Each structure stands twice: as structure tokens, then as C-alpha cells.
Amino acid sequence: MQALIITIGDELLIGQTIDTNSAWMGQELNKLGIWVIERIAISDDKNHIIDTLEKNKNRADVILITGGLGPTKDDLTKHVLCEYFGGELIINDEILQHVTEIFSRRNLPMLEVNRQQAMMPNNCKALFNKLGTASGMQWQIPFADKVGQQFIISMPGVPFEMKYIMQTHVLPMLQGLSNTQVHHRTLVTAGIGESFLANKIKDWEEALPPQIKLAYLPAIGMVKLRLTTRGNLNETLEVALDKEFEALKILVKDYLFADNDEPLELTIGNLLLQNKATLSVAESCTGGFIASKIVSIAGSSKYFDGGVVSYSYRAKENLLGVNNQTLQTFGAVSEECVTEMCKGVLQKFNSTYGIAVSGIAGTDGGTDDKPVGTVWIAVGTANKIVAKKYLFSKDRFRNIELTYVYALKMLMEEIKK
Amino acid sequence: MQALIITIGDELLIGQTIDTNSAWMGQELNKLGIWVIERIAISDDKNHIIDTLEKNKNRADVILITGGLGPTKDDLTKHVLCEYFGGELIINDEILQHVTEIFSRRNLPMLEVNRQQAMMPNNCKALFNKLGTASGMQWQIPFADKVGQQFIISMPGVPFEMKYIMQTHVLPMLQGLSNTQVHHRTLVTAGIGESFLANKIKDWEEALPPQIKLAYLPAIGMVKLRLTTRGNLNETLEVALDKEFEALKILVKDYLFADNDEPLELTIGNLLLQNKATLSVAESCTGGFIASKIVSIAGSSKYFDGGVVSYSYRAKENLLGVNNQTLQTFGAVSEECVTEMCKGVLQKFNSTYGIAVSGIAGTDGGTDDKPVGTVWIAVGTANKIVAKKYLFSKDRFRNIELTYVYALKMLMEEIKK
Numbered sequence: 001m002q003a004l005i006i007t008i009g010d011e012l013l014i015g016q017t018i019d020t021n022s023a024w025m026g027q028e029l030n031k032l033g034i035w036v037i038e039r040i041a042i043s044d045d046k047n048h049i050i051d052t053l054e055k056n057k058n059r060a061d062v063i064l065i066t067g068g069l070g071p072t073k074d075d076l077t078k079h080v081l082c083e084y085f086g087g088e089l090i091i092n093d094e095i096l097q098h099v100t101e102i103f104s105r106r107n108l109p110m111l112e113v114n115r116q117q118a119m120m121p122n123n124c125k126a127l128f129n130k131l132g133t134a135s136g137m138q139w140q141i142p143f144a145d146k147v148g149q150q151f152i153i154s155m156p157g158v159p160f161e162m163k164y165i166m167q168t169h170v171l172p173m174l175q176g177l178s179n180t181q182v183h184h185r186t187l188v189t190a191g192i193g194e195s196f197l198a199n200k201i202k203d204w205e206e207a208l209p210p211q212i213k214l215a216y217l218p219a220i221g222m223v224k225l226r227l228t229t230r231g232n233l234n235e236t237l238e239v240a241l242d243k244e245f246e247a248l249k250i251l252v253k254d255y256l257f258a259d260n261d262e263p264l265e266l267t268i269g270n271l272l273l274q275n276k277a278t279l280s281v282a283e284s285c286t287g288g289f290i291a292s293k294i295v296s297i298a299g300s301s302k303y304f305d306g307g308v309v310s311y312s313y314r315a316k317e318n319l320l321g322v323n324n325q326t327l328q329t330f331g332a333v334s335e336e337c338v339t340e341m342c343k344g345v346l347q348k349f350n351s352t353y354g355i356a357v358s359g360i361a362g363t364d365g366g367t368d369d370k371p372v373g374t375v376w377i378a379v380g381t382a383n384k385i386v387a388k389k390y391l392f393s394k395d396r397f398r399n400i401e402l403t404y405v406y407a408l409k410m411l412m413e414e415i416k417k
Numbered sequence: 418m419q420a421l422i423i424t425i426g427d428e429l430l431i432g433q434t435i436d437t438n439s440a441w442m443g444q445e446l447n448k449l450g451i452w453v454i455e456r457i458a459i460s461d462d463k464n465h466i467i468d469t470l471e472k473n474k475n476r477a478d479v480i481l482i483t484g485g486l487g488p489t490k491d492d493l494t495k496h497v498l499c500e501y502f503g504g505e506l507i508i509n510d511e512i513l514q515h516v517t518e519i520f521s522r523r524n525l526p527m528l529e530v531n532r533q534q535a536m537m538p539n540n541c542k543a544l545f546n547k548l549g550t551a552s553g554m555q556w557q558i559p560f561a562d563k564v565g566q567q568f569i570i571s572m573p574g575v576p577f578e579m580k581y582i583m584q585t586h587v588l589p590m591l592q593g594l595s596n597t598q599v600h601h602r603t604l605v606t607a608g609i610g611e612s613f614l615a616n617k618i619k620d621w622e623e624a625l626p627p628q629i630k631l632a633y634l635p636a637i638g639m640v641k642l643r644l645t646t647r648g649n650l651n652e653t654l655e656v657a658l659d660k661e662f663e664a665l666k667i668l669v670k671d672y673l674f675a676d677n678d679e680p681l682e683l684t685i686g687n688l689l690l691q692n693k694a695t696l697s698v699a700e701s702c703t704g705g706f707i708a709s710k711i712v713s714i715a716g717s718s719k720y721f722d723g724g725v726v727s728y729s730y731r732a733k734e735n736l737l738g739v740n741n742q743t744l745q746t747f748g749a750v751s752e753e754c755v756t757e758m759c760k761g762v763l764q765k766f767n768s769t770y771g772i773a774v775s776g777i778a779g780t781d782g783g784t785d786d787k788p789v790g791t792v793w794i795a796v797g798t799a800n801k802i803v804a805k806k807y808l809f810s811k812d813r814f815r816n817i818e819l820t821y822v823y824a825l826k827m828l829m830e831e832i833k834k
Contacts, residue, residue, distance in 0.1 A: 011634045013453040015443030016603075016641065016678065019436060022458070026432030036430040037465075041439070041456035044632075048454075071612040072633045073622065111616050133612075158635065160812055186433075195488040195550075199528050205490065215461075216489045217428045218575065224433065261433070281726075287712025288705030291726045295704025298780045298813055306732040309698075309708045309724040311717075312766075319725070319736065319765060349732060363715045395577055396715055 320344030737761030
């Protein structure tokens with residue numbers, strides 16, 4: 001079973017919005033064994049929308065469309081689809097009641113444009129949107145040139161509303177229809193480049209059975225490796241997939257961060273939980289990025305005590321007890337300073353583990369002996385603190401993310417000792 | 418002049434990677450008056466790549482392709498394009514020297530796959546990549562059905578390498594060719610929904626001259642409004658665009674955050690700089706998210722002192738001096754607690770302004786009188802602190818982002834007083 005995603009909106013083409021919807025949809029469809037063959041982003045333009053539908057109407061079992069369902073004038077999708085499928089807009093009473101309730105609950109007057117959100121094409125199935133005023137729409141039409149039916153589904157572009165409609169209506173419907181499956185095993189490595197990883201696993205990769213495919217997914221500071229098989233997962237194939245995955249884990253063990261596709265902060269969180277340990281962080285160059293990543297996991301309060309963002313000398317002294325003499329002699333970006341920062345945060349929060357980072361993220365602030373990209377990371381416990389120096393890149397965002405990845409890698413190594 | 422973007426990689430289709438490249442490319446092309454007509458994401462598959470090129474070869478003046486240029490087996494783009502354009506791969510000495518240098522500088526052995534990165538099709542222009550081993554490629558071919566030439570450009574998918582090749586080679590080349598222009602004026606509003614904004618500016622919007630187009634770009638807690646004209650910007654059109662933009666600013670003044678398209682943290686940073694003021698933050702439910710946003714701006718050390726992530730009662734007491742009695746009586750999510758947190762952070766950092774937030778982000782932790790989404794925000798100076806209660810959503814990420822937006826909005830109002 002195959003899907004195609006069409007996202008509508010000039011903001012996607014001029015780059016004012018980053019498309020996170022498609023990635024989420026791709027992940028969810030994948031779990032059902034539905035392969036996204038293509039993603040197309042087009043403009044809020046009637047002809048472009050119709051043209052794209054015409055070109056793609058027989059290419060996939062399901063076409064998922066997002067965007068252009070809002071109440072404003074530049075939202076054309078509902079009108080264009082209604083016309084394209086030869087329907088007519090009529091009031092849907094259930095949706096009207098829902099929209100009315102939203103406005104009365106918020107104590108807001110309902111405008112004519114809001115009322116029009118309850119107008120639906122009379123030849124589609126309305127996909128009720130509990131979280132907003134724009135409902136989804138679903139058409140089911142026979143393929144022109146093959147047996148079966150094609151589903152064309154339109155949803156709002158607001159991520160949490162799209163997700164609601166997918167989870168409530170679309171995914172359960174598709175789950176009933178899908179018959180092939182896609183299976184992945186993914187692991188996360190940190191601290192090794194793509195080509196070195198490739199070289200390390202070369203012989204194993206060349207000997208992979210043809211029905212198992214390997215993909216390298218590099219991100220900042222990490223490479224994910226994904227094994228994939230398609231088709232019905234019989235016992236033999238599952239055994240083969242697991243066997244190859246176990247072999248791969250051993251080959252990359254020095255760089256292995258997680259043996260499933262999860263964010264680093266979740267892996268670390270689970271590890272802290274298992275060890276009944278807690279963490280606090282002292283951040284200079286990352287400015288709260290590490291803490292906010294840790295906190296992005298629901299339930300992180302069980303193992304995360306908190307942190308200090310000590311951007312100035314003063315903050316390092318007052319909040320973390322870094323010695324003024326240390327700062328004067330060695331500077332803030334030094335082994336001595338991060339070690340004292342780590343000691344300080346461990347004491348302040350009384351946590352099992354502490355992380356401290358101090359560096360020159362850029363774009364300015366670099367010197368000859370401490371160029372932009374120089375970062376000191378300390379990790380440890382009340383008994384022992386380890387500090388390492390890194391030289392990352394010239395790019396501020398990259399340096400912040402790399403500091404985060406390497407700090408978590410150092411922490412994992414400490415916990416596993 | 419029109420462009421089309423093709424991104425290659427299974428990881429984009431199964432949603433393992435979020436495509437940020439296309440957004441950046443769209444923005445940069447837009448500045449040159451080049452309109453991105455469509456973005457297509459396809460799989461690492463030879464037939465799919467060739468099929469997509471065939472279908473789109475006469476649709477735009479420039480086709481920008483990213484991805485699939487790495488050293489590993491799943492990277493097919495160079496080979497497929499070379500074959501498609503009837504070329505042959507030969508060693509490029511300059512690139513070979515560069516790749517060799519990269520490995521010797523890092524004290525790493527160079528592998529055969531790395532050496533192959535210096536093989537280039539003999540019928541394209543190589544776009545030298547200072548930051549990595551995968552060079553870009555540029556073909557220039559006559560249109561099949563119209564006058565002129567089409568450029569087909571292939572770049573690596575790693576964002577900072579793609580950006581380097583765009584900035585060094587592609588954008589300067591395109592700048593010389595582009596003759597039409599696209600002009601935008603964008604403003605950012607916070608704290609008002611899209612349809613209310615639309616109602617507020619209805620009469621003005623209906624009276625807009627036809628050559629000026631309005632777009633609503635909603636994001637979490639904010640709506641951006643963008644005015645666009647295309648074509649050569651003569652004086653009359655520029656005057657009209659500016660006039661409409663000024664009129665719009667007045668209509669939305671109560672919700673206006675910035676009168677250009679910049680992130681909130683940059684607007685706030687500039688405002689603090691102008692007022693020679695500094696900021697510190699005390700974060701509970703946002704866990705460092707506000708601090709990390711502020712610090713994402715290069716040079717933020719000039720106005721940002723730092724922050725405390727006080728995730729536990731203990732941290733609120735020890736680091737911010739919140740009274741234990743306050744926590745016992747009113748709880749951590751209360752006016753009293755955020756006010757004391759704000760006082761504490763102002764004292765600790767001796768900053769001009771302080772922000773403190775405490776809430777229940779979710780997914781767990783809600784109670785009947787303090788459901789998930791309840792957030793208290795305090796903003797103020799040593800003399801005066803204002804606190805407000807909000808009830809956001811059930812979604813953890815949304816609550817963290819909304820807290821950030823509303824905290825910055827409250828801060829802006831305080832600074833402007």
C-alpha cells in the first residue's frame with residue numbers, strides 16, 4: 001500500500017514554515033506498512049492544486065493533503081476540492097454545533113468566517129476535528145486504470161489538529177486496509193563519522209541478504225543505522241532481521257548510544273531511571289539547551305533536578321561557586337572552570353550526576369588559542385569528575401547541538417562504568 | 418524566474434529526518450526574486466530519481482537537488498545524474514587534494530570510499546565544497562520547448578554543507594540571472610487567533626490593491642502576516658506596499674510583536690540592547706527552553722545574564738530563595754511562587770528584568786483545580802513584578818512553546834511601558 005503527501009501553502013515554498021507534518025505522517029504511515037512514495041509541497045493556488053491532483057490521482061492508494069483549511073481568504077483547499085470532485089458546500093450541523101461551542105466556551109463572538117468552517121462538501125465524509133474549527137474531508141474514488149479505490153484526504157495544516165484527525169480517523173481506517181508491512185530496526189551511534197562507520201561494518205554490509213536494506217541517517221554528532229525489510233514478516237525473515245541487527249550492534253558497540261530509534265534524551269532518561277539516579281546541569285555556551293532537551297521528555301521530573309545557565313562570570317561565581325581566581329587565571333572555557341561548575345551544580349542540586357559545559361559557540365568570541373568551537377565538557381558525581389576538551393565547528397547552532405550530544409555520550413559512559 | 422526543489426532520501430519519506438533545507442533554500446531564493454514553484458521529496462531509488470527529472474525538466478529555470486551524495490552505498494545521486502546526462506566519472510584533482518587534506522588534518526586514514534568522493538562527472542561544473550567531502554554539481558542544458566537554459570544543481574543534504582555551496586556558488590550565479598523580484602513585508606503578532614485577526618483587518622484586506630497579496634502564517638501562539646508583491650518594484654508599488662504595511666501595523670498594534678520577519682528572541686534581544694537592559698530567567702515547566710531560545714542569538718551575552726532551571730521544590734528554595742511556606746501553602750504553580758522565583762532570579766543575577774514561569778506542562782501532573790496546561794508567568798524588575806495565569810493546552814510541547822511566547826510578550830509590554 002502506498003501513500004503520497006501533498007502539502008499546500010506558500011509559506012512552505014518561501015520557507016517561512018518548516019514542514020514537520022510530513023515527517024510525522026511518514027512515521028505513522030510507516031508503522032502500518034504504508035510506504036510514502038513522494039511528498040509534494042505546492043502553493044495556495046487553485047490551478048496548481050488541481051494540476052497536482054490530476055497528475056497524481058492514480059499514483060498511490062491514499063493521497064494525504066494538508067493545509068489551506070483555515071478561515072481566511074488565502075485558504076482555498078476546501079473550495080477547490082469540492083469543485084474538483086463535483087460537490088456542493090452545505091452546512092454540517094454537527095460541525096456547526098462544535099464550532100459554536102468552541103467560541104462560546106472561549107467567550108468569544110462567532111464570526112461569519114467561523115460559521116463557514118461548518119460548510120462541508122456534500123459528497124465527502126467529514127472527519128470531525130475535536131481540537132479546532134477546520135474539519136477533515138475524505139473522498140473515495142475508483143482508480144482510473146486499476147482495480148480498487150483511492151482515498152483522498154484533506155486535513156488542516158496546524159500540526160496538533162492534523163495529528164488528531166490522523167489518529168482518530170485516518171490511521172484506524174488505513175490500518176484496516178493495509179496488507180503489506182515495512183519493518184525497521186534502528187540504532188543510534190554518536191561520536192563517529194558516516195564513512196568510518198561504513199568502513200567498520202563494510203564486510204557485514206556486503207554480506208547482508210538482499211531482502212534486508214541498510215540506510216545511514218547522519219545528523220549532528222550522530223549517525224543512525226536502519227535495517228529495513230518489506231513484505232509480510234514471516235518467522236524466517238524476522239529471525240534474519242534480528243540476527244543482522246545483533247551483529248551490527250556488536251560491530252558498532254564503542255559508539256552505540258541506543259538500540260532503537262529514540263531521542264538521546266529519552267535513552268539517558270531511561271538509564272537514569274533504571275539506576276535510580278538524578279541529574280543536574282550547569283550550562284554556559286549551550287544556554288539551557290541541554291536542560292530543555294532533558295525536560296522535553298514527559299516525566300523527566302523523576303530524574304532531572306534542574307540546572308543553572310551561567311552565562312556570565314558573575315553567575316558562575318554566585319550560583320555555582322566557581323572561584324574568581326580560576327576564572328581570572330584560566331578563563332571560563334577551561335578544564336578548571338567546568339570542573340568547578342560541575343562540582344557546584346552537584347552540590348546545589350544534590351544530584352547523583354552533574355554535567356557542566358563551557359565553550360565558545362560563536363559567531364564571535366574566539367581567540368587564537370581558544371577558537372570558536374572550543375568546548376570543555378565535565379561530567380561526574382560527588383566522588384569523581386571527568387573533563388574533556390572538544391574542538392567543534394564554526395557554526396553556533398552546530399556547536400550547541402554537538403556539545404549536547406557529546407555531553408550525553410560522556411554521561412552515558414559514566415553511568416555505564 | 419522559477420525554481421523547483423527535489424530532495425532525495427528515504428529518511429525524508431519515512432519521517433526520520435525533518436526537512437529544514439528546503440525552507441532555508443526557499444527563503445534565500447525568495448530574496449533574489451526567484452519563486453519556488455514546488456518541492457518534491459523522493460526516495461533513494463534510481464528509477465524514481467530519473468522519473469522525477471524527466472517529469473520536471475522543463476518546469477523551472479533551476480532545479481535544486483539535495484541529498485544522496487555521501488560516501489555510502491545508499492548514496493546514488495551522483496551516479497544517477499552522471500548517467501542521466503551522459504557523462505563519465507573522472508578524478509578531479511583539486512577535490513582529491515581537498516579530501517586528502519581533510520583526512521590528514523583530522524589524523525584519519527583516507528578510505529577508498531572517501532577517495533571516490535573526488536570522482537566527478539566530466540560534463541558538469543563541480544561546485545567546490547570547502548566544508549566537506551561531497552562537492553556540488555551543476556549542469557546547464559537548453560529547454561526542450563522554450564528559449565533559454567535550465568540549470569540542474571545537485572548538492573549534499575547535510576545542511577551546513579548545502580548552505581556553503583548555495584552561498585558560495587549557486588546564489589551568486591542565480592543573482593546574476595534573475596530579473597523579476599518578489600517583495601515581502603512581514604509582521605509578527607502574538608496572543609490573538611487567526612480568525613479574530615482576520616476580522617480586525619477585514620475592511621482593510623478587502624480594499625487591498627490586487628497586486629498586493631496578504632497571507633496569514635499561524636504558528637504556536639503567534640500569527641505572522643505577510644504582504645507580497647511580485648514584479649519589478651517601481652516607486653509607485655513600493656510606496657503602495659509600505660502604505661498598506663503601515664496601515665496594517667496600526668490595525669494590529671495591540672498584538673504586534675515585530676514589524677519584520679524575525680524570531681521573537683531576536684526582537685526581545687534588540688529591545689533589551691536598545692534599553693541597555695539585561696535579562697535573567699527562572700524556569701520550571703519550560704526547563705531551560707526560554708533561556709536556550711534567548712541564547713540561540715549570537716551576541717546574546719550582551720543582554721542575557723543567565724537562568725535557573727528549578728524543576729524541584731528543593732531547587733526553587735535553594736537556588737531562588739522561594740519560601741518553603743509558599744510552596745507548602747500555595748504549591749509551585751501559583752502566583753506567590755512565580756513572584757518569589759522572579760524576585761530570586763533578579764537578585765541572583767542582578768539583572769534589569771526577570772522572567773519566572775511555573776506550570777503543569779503535561780502529560781501527567783494535572784489536578785482538578787490545576788489541570789494540565791495551567792501556567793503562571795511573572796515578569797518584572799527589582800521594583801515591580803507582574804504575574805498572570807494562563808490555561809493553555811493538553812499538549813506538552815505546545816504548552817512549553819506557548820509559555821515561551823506569552824512570557825516574551827509580557828516582557829515586551831513591561832519594557833515598552
